[in-house]
Amino acid sequence: MSMKKSFVALLIFVLAGSLLAACGKKSNSEASSGGGGSNKTVIKIATQSPLSGGSAVQGEAIKLGAQLSLDDHKDEFAKLGFDIQLAPYDDQADPKKGVANAELVAADKQILAVVGHMNSGVAIPSSVVYEKYNIPMVSPSNTATQVTDRKLKVVNRIVARDDFQGPAAAQYAVQTAGAKNIFVIQDKTAYGQGLAEAFKTEAEKQGAKIAGYESITIGEKDFNGILNQALTKKPDFIFFGGLYAEAGLLVKQAKEKGLDVPFMGADGIDTQGIVDVAGDKVTGVLYTSISTDITKTADGKAWADKYKQKFGKNVDGYSAYAYDCMSVILEALKKAINDNGGKLPSREQVRDAVRATKDFQGVATKVTFDDKGDNDYAKVFIYKFEKAAYPGSMISDISK
């Protein structure tokens, strides 16, 4: 018995020792690479997006988009004497994890800005941490109104707000699609609820009747109950505020019940995921998107090809916006460096430079931040799945 115990103790000792050794090695190599690398000051830009879990596909696209922009600007910054690096964080689409990461970002003094988050629900609590440490964040996808309505100095987004996306969807539904009796479903998240409520208010203003306003629970797979309720109300249009996993199942189960009316979602279903889940039943599904079809323009097409070539993946809805977010940050960073006489700017200076962005032309959108951090040029686009393949085709766009 005592042999066994001492053996275990030995094992623990060896393990702890090797861990320590590993740590030591790492810090050594870091120091040497920093010293050997021709004395460039390292500046890191973090990305915060879900790299694992249900939204990993979109989160990964955000990271890669930002990565591409960073690589494009690397030489430019090298000339100024800076080495820019990407620090990707996985927020797991979880507010708790997002805040924990934000603390880590704040603690790393080399990080001057953040691209992200993907989810409004994560961005809202995390941005409080950024505000405290003056780290500017530019989001490629946050649409909830609260994100910028709190008037934090660090928070910016380059896409449209829910209170514009929802109404734009409602405008399309009532005026173009001619819906009169609309059933609204939402998933009880900050994103889904904000969107659904904005849609509902505008649809009512436009003269449509709301047949029902119900919510579902994320993670469930059986939505027959709520759809049975919809069946009795005989709607001619269904709007869903939520994400693709639930949307795909709703579409599928609705069609299996013979509830064959137009189904509309928003940017949360703007992903390959919904095609995987709903299969060929996705045909005819409408969605609004805050992101444009990048391959429609020649420049955008060339950009998408470059992305594909570099990462071996097709562009996702947020890839180009993440690219633009990073470009906006780097542009501002450059300005901040120049204003600071070529020296490393403080986080405050970068923060103010980002907010001051005017008429910046990115690949996906033009960017001018207003005093809240919203983009004046943000547009909402309407897409439709003509066949069971992502992306759908862009059929309309609605600007502010």
Place this chain on the structure above:
Amino acid sequence: MVSSILHSLPQVLVDGLTLGAVYAVVALGYTMVYGILELINFAHGEIFMTGAYVGTAVLFGFHALGWFEGAGWIAYMLILAAAMLFTGLLGVGIERVAYRPLRKAPKLISLISAIGVSFLLQDFVRFIAELRTGNYIVTGITLYNDNHKIATSSVSGVFGDAFLKTNTIIVFIVAVLMMVGLDMFSKRSKWGVAMRAVAQDRETASLMSINVNKVIALTFFIGSALGGATGVLFAQQYATIDPFIGYILGLKAFTAAVLGGIGNIRGAMFGGLLIGLLEMFAAANLGLITHGNFGAEYKDVFTFLILILVLIFKPQGLLGKAVKEKV
């Protein structure tokens, strides 16, 4: 209001019975293990989930190899068998590793061990599922996807038509077969008698030359195999699975077992069907009944409210017998 409720009733019944059948078979696993060990096997929901993944994976394998393209029912039976075998052995393994060493320890310790196993399985399956695509939400192949319309409206004008998938019928038939099979097994066969004997009094049973360890392992095998088979049925019915489907579903199946009287096999079946029906009815009609004050999202509250009411007046569950504490 009544007319709307009646209108959707046929569809609510179809959907409720299907969901209820799934709950019922999963509840069997809880109730069998509780009956024999007085242990709430919280890993059972995850065994169900593992079954769903194994079935889907095997089906993907068939599809890639081009086997059984024309004969869906053979593939269906094979994936059921594969999932049952895998989860059955998994159940036996879990019992051997996580519960048997703790059999003499206080009940609370085994319970915590069960919760640990449940987390382990969840993350293990998540890890495996994520390897290929980086996304753990898996959408499988559905073998029977055609839709049927039951013209319930021709019976009486107050009803609307109901729709059901071929797979719904399969789910129901397989679930009933499994339940009847288990009922016969426990009542008629020698092993079934041995199982009930061990449930009644482990020590006396062992004096009657019953190998208690074997009987317990068998119970875990059967309970887990049933859970795994239900996982396959679930994956076929809803097509999309993730590693966390076992959590909520397991919780509800456990509720069903308690509602029916935990330890009682027929009670679990009855409880499962009842919970499925209640949940579906609440989701479809709560908004109507309360004039939109409480929407469909309160369906679980409604279901659990019924559970609490039943337990206040009949603490042993609907079909359970009040048993005296074992001495």
